[in-house]
Amino acid sequence: MTKIDAAFYRGNRTFTVEQADAPAPGPGEVQLRIAYCGICGTDMHVFHGNMDARVGLNRIVGHEMSAVVAAVGEGVTNVAPGQNVVVRPLDPCGTCPACKRGHAHICHNQKFLGLDTDGAMQELWNAPAHTLHILPDGMRLDHAALIEPVAVACHDVRMAGVQPGEDVVVIGGGPIGVLVAMVAREAGGNVVLSEVNETRLEIARALGFDTVNPAKEDLKSVIEARTGTKGADVVFEVSGSQPGVDAMTAVAATRARIVMVAIHAKKPQVDMFQFFWRELKLIGARVYEPEDYDKAIVLVAEGKIASDTVITDVSPLADIQKAFEALDASPTALKSLIKVGDPA
Ligand SMILES: [Zn+2]
Numbered sequence: 001m002t003k004i005d006a007a008f009y010r011g012n013r014t015f016t017v018e019q020a021d022a023p024a025p026g027p028g029e030v031q032l033r034i035a036y037c038g039i040c041g042t043d044m045h046v047f048h049g050n051m052d053a054r055v056g057l058n059r060i061v062g063h064e065m066s067a068v069v070a071a072v073g074e075g076v077t078n079v080a081p082g083q084n085v086v087v088r089p090l091d092p093c094g095t096c097p098a099c100k101r102g103h104a105h106i107c108h109n110q111k112f113l114g115l116d117t118d119g120a121m122q123e124l125w126n127a128p129a130h131t132l133h134i135l136p137d138g139m140r141l142d143h144a145a146l147i148e149p150v151a152v153a154c155h156d157v158r159m160a161g162v163q164p165g166e167d168v169v170v171i172g173g174g175p176i177g178v179l180v181a182m183v184a185r186e187a188g189g190n191v192v193l194s195e196v197n198e199t200r201l202e203i204a205r206a207l208g209f210d211t212v213n214p215a216k217e218d219l220k221s222v223i224e225a226r227t228g229t230k231g232a233d234v235v236f237e238v239s240g241s242q243p244g245v246d247a248m249t250a251v252a253a254t255r256a257r258i259v260m261v262a263i264h265a266k267k268p269q270v271d272m273f274q275f276f277w278r279e280l281k282l283i284g285a286r287v288y289e290p291e292d293y294d295k296a297i298v299l300v301a302e303g304k305i306a307s308d309t310v311i312t313d314v315s316p317l318a319d320i321q322k323a324f325e326a327l328d329a330s331p332t333a334l335k336s337l338i339k340v341g342d343p344a
């Protein structure tokens, strides 16, 4: 059997790169030669040991990837060897109430590839054929590794229904916050990004965003001044913090849509009175649907995502441990990629 390099999570903040077998793709599977794989916030949670019960101590993580098709299994007709692709890393059951109603992305029994199964931090990866999206000619494979997080942002903005000319506040300027801001601006929104970290604020300003540091300025006053006391039509809560949740209702216009993007580890306190008083709407948004991937591919292909600014680090697979440690020590970096292989 073909031997490959693969990075295994072994618990206790440790990844080890080891030789592994690469089996031929089974029926309905595609064997992918991985180019790049981004480190997601979720992968950092794995590194920190918060997800040991879910992933175990023998897991190959990674889902923000780009690849070239190496081989296809029996019955696969949607892709062919040599094509450049990304994976939409969801494997829904197809039979639960959510799947039956057409919401397979939030399947009750969802398997997330690269957490519940092995993922892309290995040179060859067998993925279900139904998860693949083919990339347009000429798209760089490092940029393509951003498509998964960009698709998250596309889903958030689509769920919000951002319209041209609307005032938008994005609370939290990490990788997803910055991508939500870019996609909301692309949809025609007047975007303000709120973030407390000065390094991230500098990056956001370099990308042309108006920014507020709510530790130094009162966000509500700034938004009221900008909008003639109206407030923001759309608010994205991406910070996962109590101050962020306080701000999301404080800055909201009458009948504003508030989109909950962040994963709140603790139940935050929410000012329900504002939902009554201003007839606010709260919208949950989780992962993505196929059309969000299609949109993300177009945005990255057209250069609308400032990929070279968002990608702040690239390391070889052999240095995956150092890459996780570096990101842990400097969480203000935006997106770190692992160069898993060189398939092109
Ligand atoms: Zn991710």
Ligand SMILES: [Zn+2]
Binding pocket: 092, 093, 094, 095, 096, 097, 098, 099, 100, 104, 107, 108, 109, 110
């Ligand atoms: Zn299901």
